[in-house]
Amino acid sequence: MKFEVSNLKKRKIKDKIFKWIFFGCIAFCLAFLIFLLLGLLILGLHKLKPHFLMNFASRKVERAGFLPAILGSLWLILTVAIVTIPVSVGSAIYLEQYANRKSKFFKFLEVNISNLAGVPSIVYGLLGLALFTRVNSIRGTVFSGAITLSLMILPVIIVSSREAIKAVPKMLIEAAYGLGMTKWQMIKAVILPYAAPGIFTGVILALSRALGEASPLLIVGAASLVTKLPNGIFSRYTAMPIQIYQWTSYPNIEFQELAAAGIIILLVFLLSANSAAIILRNKYQKSK
Amino acid sequence: MKIEKNKLKLLYLKEKIIKTILLFFTLISVITTIGIIFSLFKESLPFFGKGRIFALFNFGTLWDPRSEHYSIWPLFTGTVMIVLFSCMFAIPLGLGSAIYLSEYANPRIRSILKPILEILAGIPSVVYGFFSFLYVTPLLKSNISWIAKIALIFGIIITIFLAINLIKTGIKTEKSLTKIVYLALGTTFSSIFLYLTVNFIKFFNNTKYLEVETYNVLSASLAVGVMITPLVASLSEDALKSVPKTLREGSLGLGATKFETVWHVVVPAAISGIISSFILAISRAIGETMVVAMAAGSKPVLNLNPLGQIQTMTGYMVSKSFGEVPVGSLEYQTVFVIGLILFFMTLGLNILAKKIVDVLREVY
Numbered sequence: 001m002k003f004e005v006s007n008l009k010k011r012k013i014k015d016k017i018f019k020w021i022f023f024g025c026i027a028f029c030l031a032f033l034i035f036l037l038l039g040l041l042i043l044g045l046h047k048l049k050p051h052f053l054m055n056f057a058s059r060k061v062e063r064a065g066f067l068p069a070i071l072g073s074l075w076l077i078l079t080v081a082i083v084t085i086p087v088s089v090g091s092a093i094y095l096e097q098y099a100n101r102k103s104k105f106f107k108f109l110e111v112n113i114s115n116l117a118g119v120p121s122i123v124y125g126l127l128g129l130a131l132f133t134r135v136n137s138i139r140g141t142v143f144s145g146a147i148t149l150s151l152m153i154l155p156v157i158i159v160s161s162r163e164a165i166k167a168v169p170k171m172l173i174e175a176a177y178g179l180g181m182t183k184w185q186m187i188k189a190v191i192l193p194y195a196a197p198g199i200f201t202g203v204i205l206a207l208s209r210a211l212g213e214a215s216p217l218l219i220v221g222a223a224s225l226v227t228k229l230p231n232g233i234f235s236r237y238t239a240m241p242i243q244i245y246q247w248t249s250y251p252n253i254e255f256q257e258l259a260a261a262g263i264i265i266l267l268v269f270l271l272s273a274n275s276a277a278i279i280l281r282n283k284y285q286k287s288k
Numbered sequence: 289m290k291i292e293k294n295k296l297k298l299l300y301l302k303e304k305i306i307k308t309i310l311l312f313f314t315l316i317s318v319i320t321t322i323g324i325i326f327s328l329f330k331e332s333l334p335f336f337g338k339g340r341i342f343a344l345f346n347f348g349t350l351w352d353p354r355s356e357h358y359s360i361w362p363l364f365t366g367t368v369m370i371v372l373f374s375c376m377f378a379i380p381l382g383l384g385s386a387i388y389l390s391e392y393a394n395p396r397i398r399s400i401l402k403p404i405l406e407i408l409a410g411i412p413s414v415v416y417g418f419f420s421f422l423y424v425t426p427l428l429k430s431n432i433s434w435i436a437k438i439a440l441i442f443g444i445i446i447t448i449f450l451a452i453n454l455i456k457t458g459i460k461t462e463k464s465l466t467k468i469v470y471l472a473l474g475t476t477f478s479s480i481f482l483y484l485t486v487n488f489i490k491f492f493n494n495t496k497y498l499e500v501e502t503y504n505v506l507s508a509s510l511a512v513g514v515m516i517t518p519l520v521a522s523l524s525e526d527a528l529k530s531v532p533k534t535l536r537e538g539s540l541g542l543g544a545t546k547f548e549t550v551w552h553v554v555v556p557a558a559i560s561g562i563i564s565s566f567i568l569a570i571s572r573a574i575g576e577t578m579v580v581a582m583a584a585g586s587k588p589v590l591n592l593n594p595l596g597q598i599q600t601m602t603g604y605m606v607s608k609s610f611g612e613v614p615v616g617s618l619e620y621q622t623v624f625v626i627g628l629i630l631f632f633m634t635l636g637l638n639i640l641a642k643k644i645v646d647v648l649r650e651v652y
Contacts, residue, residue, distance in 0.1 A: 026384070090316035215577035271407070
C-alpha cells in the first residue's frame with residue numbers, strides 16, 4: 001500500500017464510500033423486513049375477524065378459521081416445554097457441575113451436542129418418522145410431533161443454559177459449599193436462581209423456533225384437515241405453520257390472504273416471545 | 289446422634305440418585321445421535337440393493353423413483369444452486385452488516401439496528417417462503433430485464449477487478465505453488481471477462497427475452513439468503529469483536545483510513561471466525577426446507593437456469609411425506625436415502641467449520 005499525500009483524497013473518498021456500502025448491507029435487511037411485514041399486513045389484515053379465530057379450517061374461504069391450528073400449536077409447545085426444560089437444563093447442569101472435564105467422555109458429549117445443534121430440522125423429522133410411523137396410535141398425534149420438536153431444540157437449550165450456568169460467580173458457589181451444603185443443595189440455592197434469567201431467555205428463543213417450524217411436522221405427519229379440536233397429547237392436530245403452508249398451496253388468492261392472516265397471528269406469538277426474551281436478557285445483563 | 293447419621297445417609301443417597309438422573313438426561317442427546325444415524329441407515333438400506341446404489345451416483349437428468357430414475361444429480365444440483373445463489377446474497381450482506389455493527393455503529397445506533405437482525409432470525413421459514421412466492425417472484429418477473437442488465441455490467445466489473453488483483457498477487461508471491469494457483473484463477477477470471485465483453489451487445493439485447501417461471505431458484509435464494517444473513521452477521525461480528533483494540537489503534541496511528549484498517553487489519557485478523565460463519569451458513573442453506581418447497585418448485589429435472597424451477601433434496605423429502613407414502617415402500621426408502629446424504633453433507637460442513645477455527649485462529 002502506498003501512503004502518499006497525493007492519494008489521500010482518493011483514499012478518503014474510498015473510505016466514505018465503503019462506510020455507506022456497509023451501512024447499505026444492514027439497510028437492505030431493514031428494507032426487506034419492512035417490505036415483508038407491510039406486505040403481510042396489507043394482504044391479511046382484513047381477514048383478521050373474530051370468526052377467523054373461532055372457526056375450523058374449511059374449503060370455503062368465508063368460513064375458514066385458524067382455531068384448530070392455534071390450539072394445536074399451543075398443545076405442541078406446552079408438551080415440548082414440559083419435556084425439554086427439565087431434560088436440557090438437567091444435562092446442562094450435569095455437564096457444568098458433575099462431569100469430569102478432562103475425561104474423554106466429556107469431550108465426546110460436547111462434540112456430540114454441538115454437532116446435533118447443526119443437524120437440519122428435517123432430519124429430526126425423519127427420526128420421528130422412523131420412530132412413530134409404525135405405531136398407529138401415536139402416528140400424527142401431538143405426542144409424536146412434540147417429541148420430534150423436543151429432540152430438535154434440546155441441543156440449542158443445552159448450549160444456552162450452559163452459558164448461563166458458566167456465568168455464575170465461583171465465589172457464590174464456594175460460599176455455599178462453605179456453609180456445608182451438598183452439591184444439589186448448592187445447585188438449588190445458588191446456581192438455579194442466579195442462572196434462571198439466562199436459562200429462560202434461551203428456552204424462550206428455542207421454543208419460539210419450535211413454534212414456527214413446519215418441515216419436521218410435515219415429515220412426521222401432522223393432519224392436514226382437522227375436524228376436532230385437540231384435547232390431549234394423543235389427539236390428532238394441525239399446527240399454525242402447517243395450516244399456513246396448506247393454504248398457500250391453493251391457487252385461489254383468497255386462500256393466500258387467509259395464509260397472510262395466519263402468518264400475522266403466528267408472528268404476533270413469535271415477536272412477543274422474542275421481545276420478552278430480549279427484555280429478560282437486557283435486565284439480566286444490567287443486574288450483573 | 290444416630291438419627292443425624294441416618295439423615296446424612298439419606299442425603300447422600302439423594303445426591304447419588306440426582307446425579308444418576310442428570311446423567312440420564314445428558315445421555316438422551318447421545319441416544320438421539322445414535323437414533324438419527326441408526327434410523328437413517330436402517331430405513332434406507334433396502335434401497336441400496338439391486339445395483340441402485342450405483343444408479344444413485346450415475347449421471348442422469350431426472351430423479352423419479354416411480355419410473356426408476358434414481359440419479360441424485362438433479363436434486364443435488366438444485367440444492368447446490370440454492371446454496372450458491374443464497375450465499376451470494378447472505379455472505380456480502382452478513383459480512384457488511386457485521387462490519388458496520390462492530391466497527392462503525394455507535395452504541396445507540398447499534399441498539400436500534402441489531403434487533404433487526406434478531407427479528408429476521410426469528411421469522412419462521414414458512415413466512416419467508418410465502419413472501420418470496422407472493423411478492424419477490426412477481427417483482428422479479430416484471431423487472432427481470434433491467435436486473436439482468438445490471439447483473440451483466442456488475443459481472444464484467446467484478447471479473448476484471450478480480451482478474452487484475454489475482455494476477456498482481458500472483459506475480460508478487462514467491463511460493464511457486466500458490467503463484468500457479470493465483471495466476472490460474474486470474475486467467476480464468478480474465479477469460480470470463482473477455483467472453484462477457486466480446487458478447488456484451490448480444491447478451492445485453494437478449495435480456496429482454498428472459499422469462500421468470502412462477503417457481504424459480506432466484507427468488508427462493510433471495511429469501512434463503514436474507515434468512516441466513518443474521519447467522520453470518522452475528523458469528524462474524526463476534527469474530528470481529530474479539531480482535532484486540534491495539535491492532536486497530538496501531539493501524540490508525542500509522543495513518544491508515546478507517547476502511548483500510550478494517551479491510552487490511554481487522555478482517556484478516558478475524559478471518560477464521562468469518563470463514564467458519566460462511567461455512568455454517570452454507571450448511572444452513574443446504575438444510576433449509578420450507579422456502580425451497582414453497583418458492584423454488586417441485587420439478588426434479590436437471591436445470592441450471594436460475595430463473596427456472598428445480599427441486600432440492602429437502603424439497604423432495606417434504607413433497608413425499610405429505611402424500612402419505614406407505615411405510616417401507618421404495619419411495620419411503622428414497623426419502624431416507626436423501627436424508628442420509630443430507631445429514632452427512634451438513635455434518636461434514638459443520639465439522640469443517642470447527643476445524644477451520646482451530647487451524648486458522650490466531651490468539652492475541
